[in-house]
Amino acid sequence: MFRFAQLVSLAACASLAAAHTVIVYPGWRGNNIHTNGTVSQTDASIKPGSLGINYEGNGTYGFPYGMQWMYPCGGMPMSTNRTKWPISGGAVSLQPGWFPGHSVAQFYINMGYGNEPLNYSHVAVPVFSITGPSNVQYNGTFCLPQIPLPANYTPKVGDNATIQVIELAQHGASLYNCADITFAEDGDPEIPNVNKTNCFNSTQPDEHIGFQMVYTTTPGAAPLSIQFNPYVSLLAPLVLVVATWVTWL
Ligand SMILES: *[C@@H]1O[C@H](CO)[C@@H](O)[C@H](O)[C@H]1NC(C)=O
Ligand SMILES: *[C@@H]1O[C@H](CO)[C@@H](O)[C@H](O)[C@H]1NC(C)=O
Ligand SMILES: *[C@@H]1O[C@H](CO)[C@@H](O)[C@H](O)[C@H]1NC(C)=O
Ligand SMILES: *[C@@H]1O[C@H](CO)[C@@H](O)[C@H](O)[C@H]1NC(C)=O
Numbered sequence: 612m613f614r615f616a617q618l619v620s621l622a623a624c625a626s627l628a629a630a631h632t633v634i635v636y637p638g639w640r641g642n643n644i645h646t647n648g649t650v651s652q653t654d655a656s657i658k659p660g661s662l663g664i665n666y667e668g669n670g671t672y673g674f675p676y677g678m679q680w681m682y683p684c685g686g687m688p689m690s691t692n693r694t695k696w697p698i699s700g701g702a703v704s705l706q707p708g709w710f711p712g713h714s715v716a717q718f719y720i721n722m723g724y725g726n727e728p729l730n731y732s733h734v735a736v737p738v739f740s741i742t743g744p745s746n747v748q749y750n751g752t753f754c755l756p757q758i759p760l761p762a763n764y765t766p767k768v769g770d771n772a773t774i775q776v777i778e779l780a781q782h783g784a785s786l787y788n789c790a791d792i793t794f795a796e797d798g799d800p801e802i803p804n805v806n807k808t809n810c811f812n813s814t815q816p817d818e819h820i821g822f823q824m825v826y827t828t829t830p831g832a833a834p835l836s837i838q839f840n841p842y843v844s845l846l847a848p849l850v851l852v853v854a855t856w857v858t859w860l
């Protein structure tokens with residue numbers, strides 16, 4: 612227990628920079644891998660008093676820490692170019708390795724309901740953990756071909772919703788990214804194809820992404836309580852999870 616906590620805190624100190632996510636499928640709101648709005652184009656210092664999103668006074672916003680840190684959708688407004696997505700659930704494909712710092716990350720996939728969701732508190736895929744091939748930027752994709760709708764959610768064909776992907780970086784801060792969808796009948800030809808080009812798990816050694824369970828311990832309680840994620844198959848036993856942390860350090 613102590614050892615693990617120590618590893619985590621060391622990991623936080625060793626973190627180089629920030630993970631960033633690209634949603635490959637369904638199409639995202641747009642490219643939010645941007646950092647701008649610093650003191651000037653030649654001075655990357657943060658403006659005094661910055662809130663993280665700064666109104667520049669000319670109709671634009673600056674993101675001196677980077678857009679993806681902003682709840683709920685990484686600084687991107689609702690889009691009007693929605694993607695049709697199956698009413699009984701479908702694919703979500705991601706590239707987690709943009710920018711250094713994501714040899715280990717946790718992912719959440721949630722939904723917000725309606726055109727302009729009130730919140731994104733509806734969990735579609737419970738938290739899972741990944742390990743990337745290295746702690747520097749890497750190419751690599753993983754795809755969950757059939758994620759379900761959140762519990763007790765029964766939309767109609769034509770209803771709109773937003774899929775929110777959260778990547779929890781090593782230091783605990785969260786990166787947000789969204790894809791706006793319109794529900795369509797399963798098999799609707801307007802649903803973009805899911806194929807080997809946009810939905811795959813990288814296999815090359817320098818792009819391989821591993822999946823792990825997320826587990827919790829209760830101080831004082833004897834047994835280790837392990838939270839299984841039914842939507843992500845478990846590739847590694849617990850021992851390997853700890854081994855990964857050690858190797859990564
Ligand atoms: C929607 O349009 C934006 C802006 O042109 C683009 O960046 C984004 O990729 C588009 N998304 C989809 C799902 O087509
Ligand atoms: C708005 O102001 C910011 C900060 O001065 C500047 O970086 C940006 O280029 C301006 N944008 C436009 C469209 O004028
Ligand atoms: C920062 O980049 C975002 C995304 O491209 C853009 O919407 C915004 O206007 C930019 N802000 C400034 C101040 O240039
Ligand atoms: C869903 O979004 C589309 C495009 O933004 C819009 O035309 C349509 O009216 C919305 N559907 C509903 C049920 O609000």
Ligand SMILES: *[C@@H]1O[C@H](CO)[C@@H](O)[C@H](O)[C@H]1NC(C)=O
Binds near residue numbers: 723724725728730731
């Ligand atoms: C979140 O939004 C849903 C509708 O999408 C609403 O029913 C629910 O009450 C909201 N939850 C909170 C905590 O606001």
Ligand SMILES: *[C@@H]1O[C@H](CO)[C@@H](O)[C@H](O)[C@H]1NC(C)=O
Binds near residue numbers: 750
């Ligand atoms: C990622 O792939 C692109 C295109 O194949 C290549 O140019 C680039 O060097 C690769 N980056 C890394 C970090 O492997």
Ligand SMILES: *[C@@H]1O[C@H](CO)[C@@H](O)[C@H](O)[C@H]1NC(C)=O
Binds near residue numbers: 803804805807
């Ligand atoms: C895979 O599907 C996408 C649409 O989602 C399409 O643009 C692409 O051409 C398809 N690729 C292949 C090899 O069929």
Ligand SMILES: *[C@@H]1O[C@H](CO)[C@@H](O)[C@H](O)[C@H]1NC(C)=O
Binds near residue numbers: 756812
């Ligand atoms: C990728 O791996 C995950 C975890 O094992 C699995 O659930 C998913 O089905 C795989 N995706 C594809 C396209 O095989």
